[in-house]
Amino acid sequence: MSTTETKSPPKDPKKETAPEKVEDTAPAFEKSYVDQIANQFSDDVEVEYIKENRTRLNVKKEKIIDVAKFIKDNTPFDHAESVSGVDFPDEKEIGVTYHLGSYTDPAYSKQVLALATRAPREETPNPGNDSTKLPSLRDMFYSVEFHEREVFEMLGVYFEGHPDNRRLLLPEDWADLPPLRKDFKNKGR
Amino acid sequence: MAEVIPTKEMPPGLQVENVDDRIMTLNVGPQHPGSGHMRIIVKIDGDYIVDADPDPGYVHRGEEKMAEARNYITNIPHLERPVIHDSCNILYPYVLGVEDLVGIEVPERAKYVRVIAAELNRCIYIQYWLAIYGIFLGHSTMFMWPAGDRELFIDLMEKISGARVTHAYFVPGGVRNDVPANFEDVCLRQVNYFEKRIKEYGDIFYDNPILKARTEDTGVLSREDAIRLGTTGSVLRASGVDYDVRVKEPYDVYDELDVHTNVLKAGDSYARSKVPWLDMLESCNIIRQALEKMPKSGSIRTKLKPNPKGGLDEVYRRVESGRGAAGCYIVSKEKPEPYRLKLSVGSFRNLIALPYLLKGEKLGNMPAVYWSLNYWPVEADR
Numbered sequence: 001m002s003t004t005e006t007k008s009p010p011k012d013p014k015k016e017t018a019p020e021k022v023e024d025t026a027p028a029f030e031k032s033y034v035d036q037i038a039n040q041f042s043d044d045v046e047v048e049y050i051k052e053n054r055t056r057l058n059v060k061k062e063k064i065i066d067v068a069k070f071i072k073d074n075t076p077f078d079h080a081e082s083v084s085g086v087d088f089p090d091e092k093e094i095g096v097t098y099h100l101g102s103y104t105d106p107a108y109s110k111q112v113l114a115l116a117t118r119a120p121r122e123e124t125p126n127p128g129n130d131s132t133k134l135p136s137l138r139d140m141f142y143s144v145e146f147h148e149r150e151v152f153e154m155l156g157v158y159f160e161g162h163p164d165n166r167r168l169l170l171p172e173d174w175a176d177l178p179p180l181r182k183d184f185k186n187k188g189r
Numbered sequence: 190m191a192e193v194i195p196t197k198e199m200p201p202g203l204q205v206e207n208v209d210d211r212i213m214t215l216n217v218g219p220q221h222p223g224s225g226h227m228r229i230i231v232k233i234d235g236d237y238i239v240d241a242d243p244d245p246g247y248v249h250r251g252e253e254k255m256a257e258a259r260n261y262i263t264n265i266p267h268l269e270r271p272v273i274h275d276s277c278n279i280l281y282p283y284v285l286g287v288e289d290l291v292g293i294e295v296p297e298r299a300k301y302v303r304v305i306a307a308e309l310n311r312c313i314y315i316q317y318w319l320a321i322y323g324i325f326l327g328h329s330t331m332f333m334w335p336a337g338d339r340e341l342f343i344d345l346m347e348k349i350s351g352a353r354v355t356h357a358y359f360v361p362g363g364v365r366n367d368v369p370a371n372f373e374d375v376c377l378r379q380v381n382y383f384e385k386r387i388k389e390y391g392d393i394f395y396d397n398p399i400l401k402a403r404t405e406d407t408g409v410l411s412r413e414d415a416i417r418l419g420t421t422g423s424v425l426r427a428s429g430v431d432y433d434v435r436v437k438e439p440y441d442v443y444d445e446l447d448v449h450t451n452v453l454k455a456g457d458s459y460a461r462s463k464v465p466w467l468d469m470l471e472s473c474n475i476i477r478q479a480l481e482k483m484p485k486s487g488s489i490r491t492k493l494k495p496n497p498k499g500g501l502d503e504v505y506r507r508v509e510s511g512r513g514a515a516g517c518y519i520v521s522k523e524k525p526e527p528y529r530l531k532l533s534v535g536s537f538r539n540l541i542a543l544p545y546l547l548k549g550e551k552l553g554n555m556p557a558v559y560w561s562l563n564y565w566p567v568e569a570d571r
Contacts (some may be wrong), residue, residue, distance in 0.1 A: 053438065054504075054505060056503075078416055078417070079416060079417070079418075079419035080419055081419065081421075081507070081514065081516055081533055081538070082505075082516050082518060082531060082533030084518050084529065084531035084533075086520055086528070086529045087529075097518070099505055099516065099518065099533070103416045103425070103430050103432050104416060106437075109432065109437040109438065110437060110438045112505055112507075114505065141419070142417050142418060142419070143417070143418050143419025143420075143538070143541060144419075145541055146537065146540060146541050147537075150537075154253075167246075168245065168246060169245060169246035169249040169570055169571075170246060170249065171246070179251060179254055180253065180254055180529075184254075186254060186255065186258050
């Protein structure tokens with residue numbers, strides 16, 4: 001069974017969600033801090049959804065450092081819980097989602113802000129030496145250190161500015177495709 | 190860290206190190222009985238650790254990749270494998286996430302059964318962890334007692350689910366089967382006895398001057414660093430941060446129960462080893478409350494349609510597991526299988542603190558510091 005085969009034409013989740021419609025029903029508290037970020041970066045930040053306790057912003061990779069700095073300095077989000085790479089072969093992109101949380105502000109303890117960006121994807125990856133690169137957020141959110149190492153080995157996204165882009169979970173001499181890419185097939189399936 | 194000399198032919202990930210005569214490099218693990226399935230590359234100057242580099246991955250099984258090829262139901266048994274002693278809690282965020290994706294309600298009784306099972310599992314895990322912490326520090330009684338006492342709850346879970354450790358008990362929509370007829374009485378009796386037993390650990394272990402001498406003021410993690418490094422669970426709470434997902438973002442029926450968060454301020458190995466023990470006592474309270482409030486009869490499972498599909502959506506749910514917050518991020522693309530499933534687990538998040546805590550410590554303190562992180566190698570590797 002292949003997960004890459006799409007029976008229906010590929011849909012872009014960004015185009016499915018009309019921002020105006022989302023914001024009509026958005027919870028007030030979540031909307032307030034998302035608006036604070038979105039107003040600062042009007043063209044570069046796209047609000048994908050505002051749900052109860054969960055929000056998601058899509059940011060262009062050129063602006064991810066600025067947005068992360070702004071979030072770190074102006075909102076109570078102080079650590080990254082998880083960094084997830086998602087492969088989109090049809091769109092020739094690899095998405096990276098940072099889930100940010102807050103320990104310091106009790107009002108924000110329920111909130112998880114997903115900060116997502118996308119890197120270009122190459123058909124024949126050469127991790128570290130191809131165009132699949134993103135700036136590292138380690139200077140803003142120190143806790144991404146091991147998570148970004150994992151994304152590098154699992155999806156081949158090189159994080160520029162990360163001091164330690166070594167393998168973490170995979171063997172050091174792993175020479176196959178980055179395993180979480182969709183074209184890496186599970187053996188026997 | 191030694192200077193890295195890159196060469197063009199080297200595959201990415203490999204590195205060459207310069208050798209310093211004064212610094213000695215030790216490999217602790219991956220076959221060390223204490224390190225678990227992990228290697229820590231320790232650099233020592235005399236007796237003092239100057240650098241520590243955790244090298245996990247020896248039990249990486251590609252759970253996230255496997256999940257992309259299996260549907261939402263068949264994912265259940267293998268997703269609990271990363272930490273079989275805490276299998277309910279590691280499945281919990283996944284099950285909650287799938288419920289959000291397919292949009293089903295969970296019966297009230299099932300929510301209570303889940304909370305009880307999750308708390309029992311938390312105790313089973315912590316007892317196992319505590320037993321190893323005991324033997325790490327040469328306290329063999331503290332190995333025998335928790336290893337024996339956890340059988341009480343393993344028996345209970347066996348009565349509920351039929352399996353001693355890998356229960357595969359939670360399913361989207363509720364739990365797999367109902368608890369046995371006299372479960373409330375048996376459970377209450379076991380919990381009360383269990384609580385009496387673990388209170389004795391205080392005398393033999395936590396008030397033991399030898400333990401205190403070995404763990405107090407070793408591996409101190411300040412509150413600011415605990416937040417900055419994004420640690421979670423007992424590590425975070427031992428450094429004085431009041432954060433427990435059960436209280437801060439209650440799931441299922443935790444908002445109807447009185448859950449107390451155990452916070453210690455010291456941030457040293459002693460505090461980190463004490464918080465899980467206090468959590469077990471709190472778990473006993475939670476189980477008793479849940480048994481009292483649980484509806485005595487009713488449905489325990491909302492059946493899903495065969496091969497359920499999520500929408501064009503994504504979900505991130507988190508719970509408090511035995512090792513801290515366990516998060517599950519599911520990207521769904523209208524398929525029976527998740528498009529991408531990411532487990533963000535406490536062990537992996539706490540690992541980043543290890544080099545910080547070990548720098549400047551004596552090598553002999555390494556086991557006390559390392560295992561106090563409440564680290565489970567298999568879970569970190571997934």
